[in-house]
Amino acid sequence: MHPSLQDIRLVAFDLDGTLIDSVPDLAAAVDAMLVGQRLAPVGEAKVRDWVGNGSHKLVERALACVLGEAPDTARVTASHDGFLRAYHAAPCERTRAYPGVSEALGSLEARGIIVTLVTNKPAAFIDPILEALGLRRYFRMTLGGDSLAEKKPHPAPLLHLAAQFGVAPAQCLMVGDSRHDVEAGKRAGFRTLAVPYGYNHGEPVVSSRPDGVVESLGELV
Structure with missing residues (x-):
């Protein structure tokens, strides 16, 4: 098991730049x-x-x-x-999942870890894109940028997910590609894991000091 997953019961993934290149x-x-x-x-x-x-x-x-x-x-x-x-x-004509994504999601599901998604993309687009890429079945809950009153980097969406499943924030992991993901995770009391290949306004995501970095989500398998 990857060290970032030690004692983790719930994982919240960002979407754009983390799971998919949209x-x-x-x-x-x-x-x-x-x-x-x-x-x-x-x-x-x-x-x-x-x-x-x-x-x-x-x-x-x-x-x-x-x-x-x-x-x-x-x-x-x-x-x-x-x-x-x-x-x-045309929300998913050229959008593709990054390598290792489906394998990582399947592995987490098989271990009994709760897999969720929190994105700032409008909620109406989430299911069509996940369905088109064959990923929807892995997620127990998804939140868009308009699902709640606040969105990342505010911690509210992450705390909402933790509360919905009765999991302490300390046993949750936020996985994303940007400083907003890392900030939201830290403010919510989640562990944070970053991928360096996504969208972070031209800045290296490591400068946000996540708890861990993986070159590919395939490392979580």
């Missing part, structure tokens, strides 16, 4: 939203640095980049609606 589809939706406003597309590389704080923030960052200034709230709201329409139309 940027190709997110970038396509962002660009469709921009082109629909006769603005220049931004492309996949930029979107890769903007993911992680929820879809509203992603849209806001894209608009600010193209407009050269912070967009007003009304424009962000209207643009966000356009982004959601585009993303709903």
Whole structure:
């Protein structure tokens, strides 16, 4: 057993950048939203640095980049609606699970560890993507960025999961790719484990000082 799993009863995984590489589809939706406003597309590389704080923030960052200034709230709201329409139309055409993900989830399930998911992505997208990738069956509970009043890096979603299953935070593990995952885990009293290959706004996730790092989730098998 990997040291990070010692005495752990519940694992909460982040989604984008941890379990799946969703940027190709997110970038396509962002660009469709921009082109629909006769603005220049931004492309996949930029979107890769903007993911992680929820879809509203992603849209806001894209608009600010193209407009050269912070967009007003009304424009962000209207643009966000356009982004959601585009993303709903194709949420999992080029999105793929990272190597080792299904093996890790299956191994945790076989050991009787409670597997959950907490993401800042809107909840409506979670099941369609997990189903398309054959991963939904592993998760006992999933939370999106709009499932509760607060989202990561606030600890509330993680504490909600722990409470739902009656597990002490000290026996829970947060697995993610960004400083927001690590911060949420630490604030909730969870152990934290990071992967270095995801989306962290161009910063190495180790600088957030997680309790552990794995190059691949396959190391948890």
